[in-house]
Amino acid sequence: MDELVLVIGNKNYSSWSLRGWLMLKATGAPFREVVVPLDQPDTRQQILQYTPSARVPVLIHKGVSIWDSLAIGEYLAETFPAAGLWPQDKEARALARAVSAEMHSGFVDLRREAPMNIRGRFPHRTLNAQATADIRRIVALWRDCRRNFGEKRNPDEGYLFGGFTIADAMFTPIATRLRTYEIALDNDTASYVDRVLSTPAMKEWTAAALNETWRNPKYEFDSAS
Numbered sequence: 001m002d003e004l005v006l007v008i009g010n011k012n013y014s015s016w017s018l019r020g021w022l023m024l025k026a027t028g029a030p031f032r033e034v035v036v037p038l039d040q041p042d043t044r045q046q047i048l049q050y051t052p053s054a055r056v057p058v059l060i061h062k063g064v065s066i067w068d069s070l071a072i073g074e075y076l077a078e079t080f081p082a083a084g085l086w087p088q089d090k091e092a093r094a095l096a097r098a099v100s101a102e103m104h105s106g107f108v109d110l111r112r113e114a115p116m117n118i119r120g121r122f123p124h125r126t127l128n129a130q131a132t133a134d135i136r137r138i139v140a141l142w143r144d145c146r147r148n149f150g151e152k153r154n155p156d157e158g159y160l161f162g163g164f165t166i167a168d169a170m171f172t173p174i175a176t177r178l179r180t181y182e183i184a185l186d187n188d189t190a191s192y193v194d195r196v197l198s199t200p201a202m203k204e205w206t207a208a209a210l211n212e213t214w215r216n217p218k219y220e221f222d223s224a225s
Contacts, residue, residue: 002061002062002063003031003032004030004031004032004061005031005033005034005059005060005061006020006021006031006033006034006057006059007036007047007050007051007056007058007059007060008056008057009037009056009057010038010209010212010214010216011035011118011205011209011212012116012117012209012212013116013117013216013219014038014056014057014116015176016056016057016069016173018116018172018173018176018205019057019069019169019170019172019173020057020069020072020169021033021201021205022168022169022172022202022205023069023072024059024072024076025201026076026083026085026164026201027079027083027085028080028083036056037214039216039218050065051065053068055068057069057072061075069169069170070101073100084163084165085165085166086165087149087161087163089149092149095145096165096166096167099141099145099167099171100166100167100170102141103138103167103170103171103174106134107134107138107174109127109131109133109134110127110130110135110138110174110177112131113125113127114127114131114177114180114181115177115219117180117219118205118209118210119209120219121180121182122181123181123182125221127181135178139185139189142160142188142189146160146188149162158191158192159192159195168196171196172202175192175193176197178193179197
């Protein structure tokens with residue numbers, strides 16, 4: 001099989017890169033990682049070497065460039081069916097796609113008000129009403145997926161649909177935000193956050209994020225913010 005290459009942005013800040021990276025890691029396939037620091041004078045030019053979209057992540061395989069996290073996930077699910085990136089059950093698979101699409105296109109206020117910053121801790125950051133509503137919706141989605149599908153799978157590995165799927169990859173950056181901004185959580189939600197943030201893949205990503213040296217003021221807030 002031709003080499004898999006994944007082009008991503010900063011690990012501390014790039015939530016969409018994290019999604020694509022987790023999906024690819026879940027396949028178990030070896031790949032080469034290309035990191036392009038974001039918000040730099042030459043960022044766009046660097047990414048344009050790999051895709052005309054000028055956005056990350058980008059998966060390159062067999063001469064084809066695939067941008068957009070969900071498109072990457074679909075390609076990987078078809079290329080590596082044994083990885084189980086979508087649930088086997090038709091109803092569960094449809095819901096997994098639905099919640100992934102909602103994450104992909106929604107929760108704009110939460111993403112803007114509480115950007116991903118893995119090494120940061122901003123407990124006093126005030127979120128607007130819509131961002132708070134976004135959190136409530138996400139928590140409800142997680143609860144419903146776990147109760148209706150995840151907990152019925154044998155074995156239940158603690159994810160939204162039992163085993164790790166694209167849906168979990170799509171929501172993992174939200175889990176990092178809940179921790180960064182120290183959002184109060186019920187026990188079930190806290191358990192899911194702990195689950196997705198404690199995987200070997202996520203620990204690897206987090207360690208790399210903590211070792212990054214560049215800072216972006218757009219994603220850093222003082223203690224009173």
